[in-house]
Amino acid sequence: MHMVSNKTQVECYDFDGNGSHDLIGSFETNLIQLQQASWASPSEFDCLNDKKKEKKKNYTNSGVVSFKLCQVVKEYSFLDYVMGGCQINFTLGVDFTGSNGDPRCPESLHYISPDGFNEYLAAMWSVGTVIQDYDSDKMFPAFGFGAQIPPTWEVSHEFPLNFNPSYPFCAGIEGVLEAYRMCLPVVQLCGPTNFSPIINHVARFGVQAAQQEMASQYFVLLIITDGVITDLDETRSAIVNASRLPMSIIIVGVGGADFSGMEFLDGDDGPLQAPTGEMASRDIVQFVPFRDFLGVPMESLAQCVLAEVPVQVVSYFHMLGLSPPNDPTPALSIDLPLVPNDEQHTL
Template identity: 55%
Template structure:
C-alpha cells in the first residue's frame, strides 16, 4: 500500500505450489477509508526458496489500482503488467473484496472421510479438503485447505479452526462448499467429489453426534446410472466459541512481561572497533540498541512497573572469565531487572565494556529461563485468570549453534503464555533461521513433536535499513516483529479456555 510517499508491504498470501491458475485462500485485511485515495499494488512472484525477501524470486507481474476501485467492483479483474507497463504474457489477477462483519466466533472442526475413490494408479488417493464460501457474484472463494493425508481412502484430518467471518462472513445460512481432492505432486490435483452445506447445518455435529454428507462428483454421476457417491465426508465434531480480542485481555488487566536476550559471541567483532556490531558510537546507536529500543518502547506500555530483565549469552564474565549463556547484563543475579528501556540500554553499554565476547551461540538457555517464569504464571491462571504474558526479544548475529535444543525449547514454550521475537543483527546468512518461524505446527522438535501454536517471529534487521533515518527503521522493525503478537496472545488464552476479566473502569 502507498503511504507517506512510499510503498509498504501489508501482507502476503500463501504459496500455491506447481499451479498456473492458483486460487489463494489467505485473506488480507485492509482499513478502508472513504475520504482517502488508497493506492494498492498487488505483485505476483514465483517462489522456490525459503528466504523472506522477494528480490531473489521470479517476478510474474503486478497490478496497481486503488482500494476504492476494488471495493466498488464486485469482482475486480485486470491483466498483470510488467514494471515497464507492458503486459506480462496472458496473466490476469482477480480480487474480491468484502466488508468484514464484526464477529468473535471461532469454529473448531474435525473432519474425516470413508471409502473415497481411488485416484492413483499405483496407490491409494492422497486426499485433502478445500473449503469455499459463496460470493455475492455467484462465484466461490477458497478460504481454507486441510493438510494432505497420504495414501489413505479413509483419512482423518487434523482438527483446525476458522473464524465464522472467514468461513461464511458471519452468515450462518450462507452456502459453504467442501470439495475433496487427490493431491498430485505436479499440481494437477484430481477432483474426488464435494457437497454444499452451511454453518447452521454443521453446528448440528455436537459432541457425540457425527454428521456426514455424500461426496459427489457430478461428472461421474452424469455418466454412471447407478452412481451414488465417491465416498462420505464426516464432521466428527464442531465447537463454536467466542473469540476475545487482544484489547479485551489488555483492558482486563493482562500484563506483558518483556525480556531481552543479547548475543555476546565473538563473531560480533571487537566492540572497540567501528566494524563491530557491538561498537557504541557517540553519533548513532548500533543495531542491537535500535532493536531493543524500537520493540521495547512498544511493549513497555503494557507493563505497569517498567522493570525488564535483560540477559546475555556467549560471553566470558569477570572475574573468573567463565563462559555463560544465561547471565544478567547488569551483573546482579538476584535482581536482573532494568528500570525502563533506557535502563536496559545503559546496562548493555556497561556490559559490553566488561565482558569478553566468546561463544558458541547457544540461545536455548535464555528461552528456557523465560519459559520457567511463564510456566509459573500458567500455574496461577486458575486463581488469577489471564494475568501475565511473556515476550522474549532475542538478538543474535548468526545462526544458532544449538539449533536442536532451541527447537526443543520452542516446542515446550509453545504451550506457555509466551512469544519469541528473534532479530538477526548484521549481514550474515539467516536463511536457516526461517525454520524456527513456522506456522500451524510446521516447526517440530528434534523428536518430531510439533509446536502447540506458532510463537516465533524472525526477521533480519538488514531488511529495514532502507529507511532514511533510524526512527523510521525502528518504527518499521517494531511494526513488523510485533504484528503477530496480538494473535499469539488470543490463541494462547483460547487454547487454555481462559477469558479476560471484566474491563477496568476508564
C-alpha cells in the same frame, strides 16, 4: 447466522464438498429462544425456502431444525486481554558471541559509533519503545549470552546485563540501553551461540503462569543476535516446549550473516518440530532481519517485529479457554454447523 438487533437470521445449507452449498431454508429466532433449548425440551423451527414454497402448493417446510443445546462463547481480542488485566512481560536477550567482532573496532556490531548507537542499540530502542507501552511496570529483565563474565571468566548464556542475578530488571528501555552500555566493556565476547538457556529461563516463569486459571500473565522474549545458532536441536526442543506456555519469542538478526537457521525456527512454513518428532502446538517465533529496515522509519521495524504477538497471545488463551482477570464486555459468537439435508435436524 446473522444477528440484527435482537433477532437472529439462521440459514441452513446442504453441504457439498466442492463448496457449492445449496440453501435448504432459513428461519428467524433470537438468543433467548436458543438459550432456552435443552435435551428435554428442544427449541424447534421450521426451515423455510421461499423458492420451494412458490413451486409447491402443499409446501410446509424444508425440514425442522431442533436445538437441544446452545452455548454462548465469549471471544476476547488482544486488547480485551491487555485492558482486562493480563500482564505482558518482556525479557531481552543480547548476543555477546565473538562473531560480533571486537567492540573496540568500528567493524564490530557492538562498536558504539560517535553518535552513540550501533545496530544492537537501534534494535533495542525501536522495538523497546513500543514494547514498554504494553508492560505496566516497565521493568525489563535483560540478559546476555555467549560471553565470558567476571569474576571467574566462565562462558555464560544467561547473565544479567546489570550483573545482579537476584534483580536483573532494568527501568524502562532507557535502563536497558544503559545496562548494555555498562556491560559491554566488562565482558569478553566468546561463544558458542546458544539460545536454549535463555528460552528455558523465560519458560520457567511461563510454567508458573500456566498454573493460573485465568489469562493473567504472558511472556515475550526478544533476542537480538548476529548469527547462526550453535545449539539448534536444543533450541528446537525449547521452542516446542514453550509453545504450550504463555510465551512468544521474537528474534531480530543484526549484521549480514546467514540467517536461514532463524527463518527455520519461524513457523510460517509449517509447525516447528523437535528432534524427537514432537510438534509445536502453535507458532510462537517471529524472525526479522534488522538490515531489511535500514533507511526506513524505525517504527516500521517495531510494527513488523510485534505483528504476530497479539495473535499469539489470543491463540494461547483461546486454546485453553481462559478469560482476562477483569472480564471486559466481550463479543458474543454462536457457531452453528451446516445442515446436511432436507429433513429434521438436531443442532
